[in-house]
Amino acid sequence: MTTSGYAVGSLLSVAELKVEDVAAILAATDRIEWMTAAEKARLLVGRRIALLFYESSTRTRTSFELAAKSLGATTTLVSDKSSSIEKGESLKDTGLTLRALGAECIILRHASSGAPVLLARSTGLPVLNAGDGMHEHPSQALLDLRTMLARLPGPGARKVNAKLLDGVTVVITGDILHSRVARSNAMLLPRLGARVILCGPKALLPEDALGLGPGVEIERDFDKALRKAQVVMMLRIQRERLAGLEVNLAEYIDRYQLHTERLASAANAPLVMHPGPMIRGLEIAGEVADGPNSAIEDQVRHGLAVRSALLVRALSTGGFESVTV
């Protein structure tokens, strides 16, 4: 247990990751990726991992599950629709039950911000936050980082430190207010030297976002922001949310959709990213999503690799080295 009361190896928020931790996770990701399937399958052989999903998910759940299986671990999926959660069991009791059944690590997706903290505290198990409410999605920020390092000219070869992303401007556009991906990226990337520009209308991007930390700016004019971007990350727009916030959909598309002409007018041919699920024709044009600058499928691939490393980290008692060397 750490002083914060959660098991070592937990990943609840990017805020708890030191730059050295990020470096270690990325290095382990590389090592695991180079292993043969047979080598990988020995890493967590016989270990038991529970996926506790209170919200639906395609890529996060599948990639954690596939990652765990490729490492030799046994997984069990508990979702709110088919369990005692539906009968009103508390998160704490569900966690204790999973622990009693032998789970050694819990991957949690939950609609309530901060839920992973509660689960980690009450079970003492390593908990991986697979997205909590509007709060964070730390594994997504790490896979986004790895995607950038792989695709951007330059930084991929550098040492992972506080200057790794010097000179890189990442524009994150869309529904920042409700986005855990935006929060995790905006908190992680500046600590590696990136400049993060958040972009969107006031209703989806309040000034309070500046409190995410130094290195975070707000620019409401997407075209202006794009001109500075090496990376542009688009976020999903939910129609029903726009309606609730009285944001006009047509006007939103006009001002904030990433389409071919807009991308062409950007100075640096920025890398296009999207954490998914994306709504083609709304926040992003189909041609851009499928275009040469798009790294969207790379993100999914890196997700599998990074999540493998996070699982090894969660279940290793002696740090990465004990498992991966």
Added chain:
Amino acid sequence: MSDILILGGRVVDPASGIDAARDLMLRRGRVTAVELPGRLTGAKAKETIDATGMVVAPGLVDVHVHLREPGQTYKESIKTGTMAAAAGGFTSVVAMPNTVPVNDSVAGLEWMLDEARGACVKLFAMPAATFGSMGEEITDFHELQRSGAVGFTDDGKPVLEDRVMRTALEAVAGIGVPISQHAEDTRLTGGCSMNAGQVAFRLGLRGMTVEAEARIVERDIQLLREIEREEGLRPHLHVQHVSTARAMEAIRRAKREGLHVTCEVAPHHFTLTDEAIGDYDTNAKMNPPLRVEMDRRAMIAGLMDGTVDCIATDHAPHARFEKEQEFERAPNGITGLETALGLALRVLHRGEGMVLSRVIELMSAQPAGLLSLEGRGSLSVGSFADVVIFDPAAEWSFEAKASKSKSKNTPFDGAAMLGRVVYTVSEGRVVFKG
């Protein structure tokens, strides 16, 4: 023979303007003598308390507590809640009506105030302002007041509708008790679990805005104005647990204007900010929520310049299993009776230089006066023998597990306190000995 003699202490009784060495005689539940040192030596008593080095003050008065009885005695009972009060130096507490069922009838009020409940200090109650605290139809204020109501409130919720609030205010005008308002525009706070701002954004939690509190305070003040102009009535509005600079400023201006507005501030609002939530600590979740430093400073400014009439705890016990939930699901509220004096002395007296007698006044004479609690909040001869004796120099750490309350939901577990209660006397009976 007197019941209790308290000798050698520094008597701080703001109601009678005393802050000096005095000896006290308590008899048959009343203060019977307050004399210069030496004059009472030789008097016989069942119990003599040596108060050398101690402050002897009127028992503290808390106009805002939740004792959870009837209906939720797994959180607290009138007996355990008043024991916590006694441990904190309080000898009069005013129970809020959001029990199960809601205290909105004479029968409910009488049941609550019945001796059989086992209160160890004086228990007062504010019944609901509207039936079931549903905000629709006002309760029978006259009947309830005859049965002991000291005010009316739907606390936990506001009286939201303009028309209902106006009716309620008009109905209390002339009967000498306030409408005590939980100022929150609940139309603006759905799904919110903390203060709106940078911390809420970072934690991904929906926040209650300053407007949600201030708008109701400003609306209520406007109603007072209209009622005075149109009906010639001067009802008493009491604003509960003020937490924002904007609401404080509205109250300051209304007082200057001469309207009958009073207000309270809770110790947590002058001690902590929303940063105290840290990693989703549900023991720092209450309503109104912890605000930002600018608001905290405004609470202190209001306490210093007299805009604030009293300190009230909003003691709100909850069971551990209820607080051990997702932040957004956990109930609002923290315990407060045993930490109020220690925080007030540390933050206001030592930190801000507020004189000791003024701290005492905000916790005794003023709250008693504001609800016209006869014979409470004073040590003058003839008053109830409600006394707190505390060591003003004692520095200690509060330990939640040692609390007399059934619940331990406090953000002040392990927090530094200044001033420790050594005796609490309620109507001549020693109810707490430290």
